[in-house]
Amino acid sequence: MKHNRIGVTLKTTIYFVLIFSAAVGFGPTVSSEQKLKAEDVVAKHLESVGTAEARATIKSRIAVGTVVVSFRTPSIGQAPGRIVMASDGEKHLVGMMFDNVPNYPQEKLGYDGKNVTVSYVRPGARSSLGDFLQMHKLIIKQGLVGGAISQAWPLFDLATTKPKLESAGTKKIGERNAYALKYLPRGGSDLDVTLFFDAETFQHVRTEYKRTLAAQMGATVNDSARQRESRYRLVEDFSDFRKEGELTLPHKYIISLEITLPGGSYKADWEANLTEFGFNQNIDPKSFDVEAN
Numbered sequence: 294m295k296h297n298r299i300g301v302t303l304k305t306t307i308y309f310v311l312i313f314s315a316a317v318g319f320g321p322t323v324s325s326e327q328k329l330k331a332e333d334v335v336a337k338h339l340e341s342v343g344t345a346e347a348r349a350t351i352k353s354r355i356a357v358g359t360v361v362v363s364f365r366t367p368s369i370g371q372a373p374g375r376i377v378m379a380s381d382g383e384k385h386l387v388g389m390m391f392d393n394v395p396n397y398p399q400e401k402l403g404y405d406g407k408n409v410t411v412s413y414v415r416p417g418a419r420s421s422l423g424d425f426l427q428m429h430k431l432i433i434k435q436g437l438v439g440g441a442i443s444q445a446w447p448l449f450d451l452a453t454t455k456p457k458l459e460s461a462g463t464k465k466i467g468e469r470n471a472y473a474l475k476y477l478p479r480g481g482s483d484l485d486v487t488l489f490f491d492a493e494t495f496q497h498v499r500t501e502y503k504r505t506l507a508a509q510m511g512a513t514v515n516d517s518a519r520q521r522e523s524r525y526r527l528v529e530d531f532s533d534f535r536k537e538g539e540l541t542l543p544h545k546y547i548i549s550l551e552i553t554l555p556g557g558s559y560k561a562d563w564e565a566n567l568t569e570f571g572f573n574q575n576i577d578p579k580s581f582d583v584e585a586n
Contacts, residue, residue: 331458334472335448337495342441347539351572353381354444358544358567360389362397365560372397376565380436380444382406383453384581387439389563400563402426402433404445405581409433412583421559422550425527431478432502432527437486440497440531442542442567448497455479461487466498476500496534496541502527524553537570544568 374391386403436445
């Protein structure tokens with residue numbers, strides 16, 4: 294009898310251990326990260342910025358700070374400057390001004406609700422970043438540039454922007470997991486756009502734009518075999534999230550551009566630290582046409 298009682302007690306203990314293990318998540322489980330739909334990620338992201346009431350009270354934004362441009366290749370150099378980011382509804386602009394850089398005094402882009410404009414760095418010539426943005430105007434027109442810093446961020450008004458968002462699993466951004474959403478703009482695009490959201494906070498931490506162009510045909514078969522494809526990759530990174538009024542916004546904003554062409558490569562980044570924010574201020578509509586300013 295004693296032996297039987299021990300056997301029953303052991304079986305009961307194992308039973309409760311198994312039940313408890315399942316309850317606290319031991320053993321094989323399906324990751325909750327894989328269960329979230331795109332609309333769930335967006336909803337949680339919006340909450341991470343601020344309550345619906347808080348977001349609704351904001352109509353315009355201005356953020357200013359410092360920026361450093363670093364050229365990596367083919368030339369190497371660095372220059373400090375200032376940055377301003379302003380937005381009013383769908384209209385928005387990003388302007389960077391650099392001191393003592395004759396060949397690169399500024400970088401400006403804007404959308405006035407009708408037209409996208411990108412500034413020249415000297416008469417008739419844009420920078421590599423300016424050329425890329427001019428070539429892919431949807432980045433500016435759709436309000437993607439600047440992420441949630443901008444009032445024009447398309448996820449704030451999906452009813453108007455109407456992109457298609459598709460879940461693309463998770464990916465490591467630094468040391469943290471992030472949800473990836475494919476962003477397919479209305480009307481289509483030749484760009485591959487992916488948005489990344491921190492898996493714990495749901496803050497928007499990265500946007501990645503990629504495009505690959507097939508190698509050109511050469512004059513001969515051997516020439517064609519030596520041709521290389523062209524690759525473009527633009528990345529916006531957002532970090533240092535802190536409260537500004539009723540909203541939680543990134544204060545560190547980095548743009549990185551990599552271009553690989555048959556004739557060479559280009560790499561540079563712009564690292565901005567935003568120090569002042571203003572909300573619901575009057576912004577001259579003409580400001581969003583950067584060619585006119």
